[in-house]
Structure formats: C-alpha cells, structure tokens
Amino acid sequence: MPLYHHLGKIPPKRHTVFRKENGELYSEELVSTHGFSSVYSLVYHCYPPTIVKEIREPYDVAPKIAREKHLKHTSLRGFQVAPKEDYLDSRTPVLVNADLHISLAAPQKSMTDYFYKNSQADEVIFVHEGSGVLKTGYGELKFSYGDYLVVPRGVIYQIHFDTPENRLFIVESFEPIRTPKRYRNEFGQLMEHAPFCERDIRRPENLQTFDEKGDFEVKIKKQGLIYPYIYGSHPFDFVGWDGYHYPWAFSIHDFMPITGMLHQPPPVHQTFETNSFVLCSFCPRMYDYHPDSIPAPYNHSNVDSDEVLYYVDGDFMSRKSVERGQITLHPGGIPHGPHPGTVEKSIGQTRTEELAVMIDPFRPLMLTEEALLIEDQDYYSSWMS
Numbered sequence: 154m155p156l157y158h159h160l161g162k163i164p165p166k167r168h169t170v171f172r173k174e175n176g177e178l179y180s181e182e183l184v185s186t187h188g189f190s191s192v193y194s195l196v197y198h199c200y201p202p203t204i205v206k207e208i209r210e211p212y213d214v215a216p217k218i219a220r221e222k223h224l225k226h227t228s229l230r231g232f233q234v235a236p237k238e239d240y241l242d243s244r245t246p247v248l249v250n251a252d253l254h255i256s257l258a259a260p261q262k263s264m265t266d267y268f269y270k271n272s273q274a275d276e277v278i279f280v281h282e283g284s285g286v287l288k289t290g291y292g293e294l295k296f297s298y299g300d301y302l303v304v305p306r307g308v309i310y311q312i313h314f315d316t317p318e319n320r321l322f323i324v325e326s327f328e329p330i331r332t333p334k335r336y337r338n339e340f341g342q343l344m345e346h347a348p349f350c351e352r353d354i355r356r357p358e359n360l361q362t363f364d365e366k367g368d369f370e371v372k373i374k375k376q377g378l379i380y381p382y383i384y385g386s387h388p389f390d391f392v393g394w395d396g397y398h399y400p401w402a403f404s405i406h407d408f409m410p411i412t413g414m415l416h417q418p419p420p421v422h423q424t425f426e427t428n429s430f431v432l433c434s435f436c437p438r439m440y441d442y443h444p445d446s447i448p449a450p451y452n453h454s455n456v457d458s459d460e461v462l463y464y465v466d467g468d469f470m471s472r473k474s475v476e477r478g479q480i481t482l483h484p485g486g487i488p489h490g491p492h493p494g495t496v497e498k499s500i501g502q503t504r505t506e507e508l509a510v511m512i513d514p515f516r517p518l519m520l521t522e523e524a525l526l527i528e529d530q531d532y533y534s535s536w537m538s
Contacts, residue, residue, distance in 0.1 A: 155192045155331075155341075156351060160292050160360040161393025167195060184307060184398050186329065194396025196290065199364045204385035206368060215377030216246040216254060220520040224486055228532035229524055231257050231463070231478030232320065238262045240312055241269060241372065241379070244323060247524035248461060248482060250516050252429035254325040255461065257478075261317040267370040267381075268388050270309045274325040274374075277425065277432065278302040279405075279510055281465060281478065283319030287312055290391035291399045292357025299405045299465075299508075301424070303330055308400055309371055309388045320478060322463050322510060328427040346411075348421075353407040357399055363387035405465075405508065410438035415446055419511060430458075433511040437467065440503050449499035452490030458513045459484050467506040470499045473535060481532070482518065492536060 164171040171179045180201040185193035196202075229247055236259035237243040243260040254274070263285070284297035287304070288311045296302055304310060336347035343350045365387040373380045403424075411421040422433035440448040449471050460483045469475045471491035483489040491499075520528075 155397035156354065156356070157395070157397060158356045158399060159393070159395030160357060161197070161362070161391060163195070163197060163393040163395050171197060173199075179392055184396070186305070186307075186398060191329070192397035194291075194394050194398040196394040197392045198386075199362065199390040199392060200366065200386035202384075202386075205382055206385045207383035209381040209383070211378040211380045213377060214241075214244075214374065214379050216249045216519075217522040218249070218519050219522040219525050222517070223520065224484055226484070226487070226489060226533045227482040227520065228529040229480040229482075230476060230527045230529060231322070231480050232476065233527040234259055234523075236261050236317075236319075240264050245523045246521050247480065247527075248518040249521060250514060250518050252327055252427070252516060253512075253514060255480075255512065255518075256323040256325070257480075258319075258321040258323055260312075260314065260319050260321070263313040264311040265313075267372055268309050268311055270371055270373045271304070271306055271325065272373050272375045273306060274327050275306050275330040276302075276304040277324040277326070277330060278304065279322040279324075279463075281320040281322055283314055283316065283321075285312060285314040285319075287400060287402075288389070289357065289400055290360075290389040291394060292360040294355060294357055294400060294402045296402060301403045301405065302400065303402070303425075304400045305329070305398055307398075310400065324432065324512065326427050326430070328429055330425050330427060333423050333426045333431075348409045348411055349403065349407055349424075353403055355402040355404075357401070360391060360393070361389065362392050363389045365390065405434045405436060405510070408434045408436050410436050412439050413441060414443040415441050416448065416450060417441075419513070422511065429516065430512055430514040433513075435462075435507055435509040435511060437506045437508065438504070440505060447496060447500060448502050448505070449491045449496045452488050454488040455483055455485040457485060458515050459518050460489070461512040461514070461518070463510040463512075465508040465510065467508045469507050469509070470502065470505065471495050482520075485517065490536075 180198040182196045240260040243258040248255040287294040425432040464479045473492045
C-alpha cells in the first residue's frame with residue numbers, strides 16, 4: 154500500500170547535483186512502474202547501478218504444468234514439501250496461471266552468497282513459520298509468524314532467517330499488489346470502515362549504506378528464467394531514497410475482522426487485490442449474533458473464479474479435518490460447502506479461532522507436477538456422509 158516514505162540522505166530537489174564528501178556525484182536512479190505513470194521511488198547510489206561485470210548462463214525455473222485443465226476439488230498437504238537449504242531452490246510452485254504463481258517454500262539457510270530480484274512480479278511472502286529480516290537497499294523489515302512481506306517487482310532483496318525451521322506461502326503477482334480500493338478515500342487514506350489502517354503498515358527502517366565494490370551475484374527472475382548477474386558494486390549501496398515504491402510488511406494478526414448479525418461473505422476478509430485476483434485473511438473473530446444464525450458457511454457455487462484456501466492455524470468448523478499448511482482448491486464450475494454434520498454442529502457457537510489465507514483468481518489455476526506429489530487423492534469425496 155503505497156505511502157510516501159524516505160530514508161537516508163537525499164538532496165532538496167530531484168535531479169540536481171548531490172555530491173559525496175570527496176566531491177564525486179552520487180548516482181540517481183528512478184525506479185518507476187507502468188512507465189512513468191504509476192508509483193515510483195528515487196534512489197541515490199554510491200555507484201551507478203549499471204556496472205555489470207558478467208552475465209552467466211540463465212537456468213529454467215518455470216513451473217512444470219501437470220494438469221492444465223481440471224474440474225475436481227483438490228487438497229494439497231503443503232507441509233509435505235521437503236525443506237531445502239537454499240531459498241530459491243526451496244520455492245515450489247503448486248498452483249499457477251498467467252496472472253499469478255502460488256508457491257510453497259521451506260528454506261533452511263539465509264541468503265548470504267547472492268541477492269534476488271523478481272523483475273516481472275510483485276511478491277507477497279506469507280510467513281507461516283520462522284522469523285528473521287528482509288534486507289534491501291531501502292532498509293530492513295523484521296518479520297515473524299503471520300507477516301505478509303510485500304516486495305514490489307524490481308526490488309533486490311536478501312532474506313536472513315533466525316533458525317532453519319521456516320515455512321513460507323508465496324504469491325507472485327504479474328500485476329501490482331494494492332489494498333482494496335473500497336477501503337481508501339479519494340486521497341488514498343484508509344477509511345474508518347477498513348479492517349486495518351496505516352498504523353499497521355510497517356515500512357523499511359535501519360538503512361545501511363554498503364559502499365563496496367567487488368563481485369556481487371544478483372539472481373534476476375524474468376519469464377521463468379533466473380539470470381545470474383555479477384555486479385561490480387554492492388546492490389545495497391543506497392545512501393538515501395524517497396517515494397512510494399518499496400517493500401513493506403503487514404501482519405495477519407493486525408487484521409480486524411468485520412462481523413455481522415448473519416454470516417458475512419468472504420469479501421469482508423479482503424486484504425489485497427489486483428485486477429486478476431483478490432487475497433483475503435480469515436482471522437479469529439466472533440460469530441454472527443442473530444439468535445437463529447448458522448455460523449457455518451453456506452454451500453457456494455463458484456461460477457467466475459477458483460477458490461484457494463491456505464490453512465495456517467486453528468479449528469475450521471466447516472471442515473472435518475484440516476492440517477497446518479494444507480491448501481484446498483475449489484475450482485469454478487462446481488459447488489463446495491461445509492462437510493456433513495458441520496452445519497448442525499456450528500449452531501450456537503460464538504467464536505472461531507481459525508487463521509487462513511484465501512485467494513480467488515479470476516482465471517482458472519493449473520496444477521504443477523510438484524503439486525501432484527503432495528495431493529490428497531480422495532479429497533473430492535470428503536463430502537460423502
């Protein structure tokens with residue numbers, strides 16, 4: 154959610170002389186989106202960000218599609234994705250289309266030998282297990298369980314973990330991630346009815362300038378390939394910056410659920426949106442307070458979109474059994490709903506402790522080969538009495 158922010162040293166006016174103590178000029182860089190027509194930041198480097206010493210052979214990381222078309226309720230056991238030491242090697246795409254890629258990751262080691270940039274997609278990294286620091290030239294963002302890390306396309310970053318036990322749910326969006334328009338007034342400020350506010354948004358801090366030359370590997374992702382670039386200056390040589398384009402964090406625990414007298418539909422849980430999908434946060438909340446209300450969700454026919462739910466923690470009264478890290482995919486075209494017996498059981502309950510992330514894409518998702526390895530083959534029959 155773009156808010157104006159700045160860190161470090163910047164000159165009084167843009168595109169003017171800005172010198173180091175030794176008289177040399179700092180190198181100004183405009184980081185812009187949608188050409189020059191959307192959000193941007195101005196960055197001041199110790200050295201030009203164009204010093205490329207070597208470009209190594211790119212390698213393929215594109216998802217391998219197993220089911221391009223399907224019409225079956227599907228469940229994936231996300232925690233069955235095996236941990237791997239390296240962050241990028243650990244990223245395992247499971248559900249994809251032309252608008253977004255959904256991946257699971259269980260990295261064991263921090264990124265210390267290289268840097269990473271997704272040049273084509275914004276990334277939302279949901280931290281299910283683990284803690285640490287997201288490091289960028291813009292500054293640092295500490296993270297822990299329940300955090301959404303929003304990394305706009307083009308931002309070079311490293312992730313440093315506190316322990317080897319980490320579980321991440323990652324969404325790559327090929328369109329900009331933004332907060333829902335209906336939450337914002339004409340000036341861009343979050344309105345009173347929004348389930349979170351600007352106080353909940355964590356922006357980069359602790360900018361450290363790495364005034365270093367040498368060989369620095371930046372792995373750049375574009376069109377399903379990783380291009381290993383060797384730069385001649387440190388990617389975090391920012392002396393200062395200002396603007397609206399930078400990484401930020403928001404905790405799912407700071408989402409304030411909207412409740413009502415009767416069952417509220419999923420849009421009340423919406424957290425992020427694009428033109429191609431929405432992302433919602435299901436959080437602990439009070440149930441409906443009409444004396445005859447049915448807390449369990451009603452049966453629902455997905456006509457225009459698939460529905461993905463990533464189960465984080467807590468009990469889900471509409472499901473017979475749920476595992477942490479489980480992903481359910483209910484494809485558009487067939488109804489889904491509560492499991493047998495759960496509707497009656499929900500009547501009279503006053504509260505839920507569920508925690509989950511939901512994604513509704515507007516175009517069908519495809520399953521990857523990695524997804525089939527963790528699929529619960531019998532999930533579609535779980536509605537049988």
